[in-house]
Amino acid sequence: MAEPRIIIVGAGPAGTRAAEACVQAGIRPIVLDEGRRDGGQIYRRQPDNFTRPYAKLYGTEAPRAQALHETFDGLKDRIDYRAETLVWNIADGHVRTATRTMESALPFDALLLCTGATDRLMPVKGWQFAGSYSLGGAQVALKSQAVSIGHKVVFMGSGPLLYLVASQYVQAGADVVAVLDTAPYSARIKALPDLLAVPSVLWNGVALTLALKRAGVMVRNSVKPLEILGNAEDGVSGIRFRVGDGAEQTIACDAVAMGHHLRPETQLADLARCAFAFDPVTRQWLPERDGDGRSSVAGVYLAGDGAKILGARSAEASGRLTALAALGDLGLPVDKGEMASLRGDVGTYAKFARGLATAFPWPAEQAGTLPDEAILCRCEGVTAGDLRAVMQETGAKEANRAKAFSRVGMGRCQGRYCGLAAAELIAAQADIPVEQVGRLRGQAPVKPLNISIGDTDA
Amino acid sequence: MSAASDVIIVGGGLMGSSAALFLRGHGLSVTLLETDLIGRQASGTNFGNVRRQGRPIHQLPLANRAIDIWRRSRELLGADVEYLQSGHIRVCYRERPELVGSMEEYADKARAEGLDLELLSGNALRDKFPFFGPDVLAGSYSATDGHANPRLAAPAFARAAERLGAVIHEHTQIIDAQKIGEDFVVSAADGRTFRAPILLVTAGAWGNALSSQFGEPVPIVPRGPNMSVTEPVPYAILPAVGVMTPVEEETVYFRQVARGNIVLGGSTRGPSFPDQYRAYVEPQNTVSQLKHIRRLAPALGKLNIIRVWSGIEGYLPDSQPVMGPSATTSGLYYAFGFSGSGFQIGPGVGETMAEIIAKGATDIPIAPYTISRFATG
Numbered sequence: 001m002a003e004p005r006i007i008i009v010g011a012g013p014a015g016t017r018a019a020e021a022c023v024q025a026g027i028r029p030i031v032l033d034e035g036r037r038d039g040g041q042i043y044r045r046q047p048d049n050f051t052r053p054y055a056k057l058y059g060t061e062a063p064r065a066q067a068l069h070e071t072f073d074g075l076k077d078r079i080d081y082r083a084e085t086l087v088w089n090i091a092d093g094h095v096r097t098a099t100r101t102m103e104s105a106l107p108f109d110a111l112l113l114c115t116g117a118t119d120r121l122m123p124v125k126g127w128q129f130a131g132s133y134s135l136g137g138a139q140v141a142l143k144s145q146a147v148s149i150g151h152k153v154v155f156m157g158s159g160p161l162l163y164l165v166a167s168q169y170v171q172a173g174a175d176v177v178a179v180l181d182t183a184p185y186s187a188r189i190k191a192l193p194d195l196l197a198v199p200s201v202l203w204n205g206v207a208l209t210l211a212l213k214r215a216g217v218m219v220r221n222s223v224k225p226l227e228i229l230g231n232a233e234d235g236v237s238g239i240r241f242r243v244g245d246g247a248e249q250t251i252a253c254d255a256v257a258m259g260h261h262l263r264p265e266t267q268l269a270d271l272a273r274c275a276f277a278f279d280p281v282t283r284q285w286l287p288e289r290d291g292d293g294r295s296s297v298a299g300v301y302l303a304g305d306g307a308k309i310l311g312a313r314s315a316e317a318s319g320r321l322t323a324l325a326a327l328g329d330l331g332l333p334v335d336k337g338e339m340a341s342l343r344g345d346v347g348t349y350a351k352f353a354r355g356l357a358t359a360f361p362w363p364a365e366q367a368g369t370l371p372d373e374a375i376l377c378r379c380e381g382v383t384a385g386d387l388r389a390v391m392q393e394t395g396a397k398e399a400n401r402a403k404a405f406s407r408v409g410m411g412r413c414q415g416r417y418c419g420l421a422a423a424e425l426i427a428a429q430a431d432i433p434v435e436q437v438g439r440l441r442g443q444a445p446v447k448p449l450n451i452s453i454g455d456t457d458a
Numbered sequence: 459m460s461a462a463s464d465v466i467i468v469g470g471g472l473m474g475s476s477a478a479l480f481l482r483g484h485g486l487s488v489t490l491l492e493t494d495l496i497g498r499q500a501s502g503t504n505f506g507n508v509r510r511q512g513r514p515i516h517q518l519p520l521a522n523r524a525i526d527i528w529r530r531s532r533e534l535l536g537a538d539v540e541y542l543q544s545g546h547i548r549v550c551y552r553e554r555p556e557l558v559g560s561m562e563e564y565a566d567k568a569r570a571e572g573l574d575l576e577l578l579s580g581n582a583l584r585d586k587f588p589f590f591g592p593d594v595l596a597g598s599y600s601a602t603d604g605h606a607n608p609r610l611a612a613p614a615f616a617r618a619a620e621r622l623g624a625v626i627h628e629h630t631q632i633i634d635a636q637k638i639g640e641d642f643v644v645s646a647a648d649g650r651t652f653r654a655p656i657l658l659v660t661a662g663a664w665g666n667a668l669s670s671q672f673g674e675p676v677p678i679v680p681r682g683p684n685m686s687v688t689e690p691v692p693y694a695i696l697p698a699v700g701v702m703t704p705v706e707e708e709t710v711y712f713r714q715v716a717r718g719n720i721v722l723g724g725s726t727r728g729p730s731f732p733d734q735y736r737a738y739v740e741p742q743n744t745v746s747q748l749k750h751i752r753r754l755a756p757a758l759g760k761l762n763i764i765r766v767w768s769g770i771e772g773y774l775p776d777s778q779p780v781m782g783p784s785a786t787t788s789g790l791y792y793a794f795g796f797s798g799s800g801f802q803i804g805p806g807v808g809e810t811m812a813e814i815i816a817k818g819a820t821d822i823p824i825a826p827y828t829i830s831r832f833a834t835g
Binding site: 088089091092094096103105380393394398401404405407410411412414443444445448449450451452453454455 | 495502537609610613617688689717738739740741742744745748749751752758759760761762763764765766767
């Protein structure tokens with residue numbers, strides 16, 4: 001029998017541990033990575049000629065980052081690693097890739113999607129001005145290029161990344177003006193029982209907040225963002241918000257990093273025709289999978305934050321578990337006891353993740369009250385008022401229908417950054433549950449694809 | 459208990475929606491039934507060419523009727539369907555010089571039908587349209603053709619029809635139609651029934667399922683258009699552009715919308731699945747399309763595509779639709795199977811079908827489209 005063809009998409013914590021399990025089973029998997037180097041987002045590696053130490057780059061997670069990178073380095077000769085490679089489509093048992101203008105069709109027996117996450121964003125009036133970044137983007141600037149997104153930076157939104165990135169900026173010497181958390185402090189208390197599932201991570205989070213306060217950073221809870229001030233020429237100049245029902249406040253700044261925790265990158269699962277289900281806790285549509293990561297499509301497996309946001313530690317466990325499931329399905333011997341233990345680990349992290357979702361809730365109501373003049377879809381320049389007017393005129397209240405008529409989610413990002421907020425706005429406007437709005441259908445290419453693709457002379 | 463009207467239309471694409479609007483203009487009550495949502499398949503996913511040139515000469519009167527409707531669409535519909543009369547150009551490549559003769563011959567015949575085409579050769583073409591690559595030999599330019607937005611068109615016709623009193627039921631899948639006495643009784647999957655003395659089938663790729671129930675099967679094949687769109691760039695390309703060639707893979711076309719995106723189409727059609735209500739773009743077809751787009755307009759190679767899509771179209775073997783009365787059943791009419799070429803003529807089809815139904819006749823030649831051409835024995 002020929003060696004099974006296993007393709008792993010992504011080289012973050014899930015993809016790395018999945019590749020490791022394959023290699024240990026004697027298989028040489030193909031690992032496809034959009035990044036220039038392995039590590040993914042959370043353990044993103046700095047360029048070769050940068051020399052910052054692990055402790056400085058990854059803080060409390062330095063040992064994990066280092067272990068993961070060393071594992072990957074050890075695998076390099078035993079895997080087919082293709083960096084800077086976009087998976088732009090999946091069809092008929094083949095993954096279609098683009099590396100610059102080179103196009104390839106790669107057949108697979110098992111496809112492990114370890115696609116990771118991107119920021120979940122809630123639009124705020126003015127978020128299109130230069131100087132507005134996602135939390136993840138702000139972190140990439142720091143981790144990869146050792147630069148700050150501005151001179152005076154405000155962090156706004158919710159979720160663990162809010163505090164993590166803000167503290168990383170403080171440590172790097174940036175002027176962090178404020179951390180504005182939309183979640184009420186009481187939500188964290190409510191979430192404690194679940195958060196205690198992983199006490200060390202909970203403690204890290206508490207320590208980050210304390211460190212921020214010690215550094216003199218203004219930290220506010222129950223924030224209602226009103227507007228990112230600025231103009232198209234000069235970019236961001238400040239931020240206007242309220243704390244609870246208090247008076248409006250304005251803070252001067254030249255950059256804002258925003259985000260509300262994360263959302264899984266599920267487009268490839270969609271193109272692979274996996275079934276999706278609505279998750280009421282996070283108010284997101286997630287690809288269905290069994291406890292070991294099998295999707296609804298035979299031969300397609302899902303692991304890590306690309307399937308559901310459970311965090312980097314869980315991603316390592318689920319990456320390995322899912323690879324073992326795939327190897328077992330391909331008829332290779334796997335350690336059932338290890339799989340049971342990994343399932344237990346993933347379950348513990350799932351409890352913690354539920355706690356995070358409770359502690360840092362997605363402020364769905366903010367979409368419904370977005371002022372008409374606020375831009376909702378930045379790619380296409382569609383305002384909240386445009387979408388409401390289209391709904392009024394056409395009666396559209398399904399996500400894809402609203403997109404067809406209004407262009408919301410029709411641009412370069414295919415709704416990855418505005419789609420969740422647009423769905424909440426539609427739900428609020430139509431007075432229906434957000435799950436009834438549905439989800440935007442994924443369409444290839446998952447990222448912009450050069451027309452010169454396949455041109456060998458280019 | 460069935461809902462009754464003068465006319466039932468099954469199929470809420472551009473044909474059915476525009477027929478509903480014009481039937482209301484004749485004072486007939488209309489019930490329009492759509493399995494899914496108005497205009498979501500062939501009508502909503504096609505390229506958006508509002509192109510007369512290249513159609514069979516016998517179809518130009520219908521196309522002319524349609525262009526008249528497109529021109530007044532904003533007033534007629536109370537909505538902007540992004541119709542731009544910005545021209546259309548068909549070109550041929552150097553290795554097929556014989557096509558220049560075909561273009562000339564077509565232009566002569568088209569002129570007699572009121573369609574003026576300007577033939578441009580060699581560098582004259584590139585002077586006027588500098589984006590063409592060196593392989594382009596000659597072109598036929600129609601200043602009065604153009605393009606519109608398929609996503610918006612059929613729904614806008616349906617809303618206009620609804621404002622005039624047409625009753626529209628979306629999410630209504632029709633599984634059975636019979637003539638009982640003087641009336642057609644049309645049944646939905648959920649048990650609802652609808653009744654009318656006249657039935658118009660505008661069900662696209664699904665048309666055969668109904669025509670077969672009246673003893674008139676047609677050899678329709680479902681396919682899907684191969685579409686892509688680029689990121690927006692400054693608006694600079696006015697006409698819609700297409701390639702004239704006998705080789706399907708070379709048959710690509712593009713147009714730029716006012717927003718700036720360039721819509722690309724053609725090369726090879728993909729599979730579509732009417733039973734699952736899905737159509738997929740085959741990755742290989744995207745790759746092939748982009749290759750031929752680069753040949754047609756090399757500068758487009760610098761852009762990115764941001765999305766591909768397809769939809770369900772119904773193709774008949776002679777690429778001509780079924781349009782006109784049934785040959786077996788009085789009161790039954792068809793307009794489906796437009797074989798990937800229905801968008802431009804769509805509103806003309808609606809107006810013509812409404813005229814046939816309301817007045818019993820039309821001056822528009824429809825003989826080539828009779829369903830009896832597929833009758834066996």
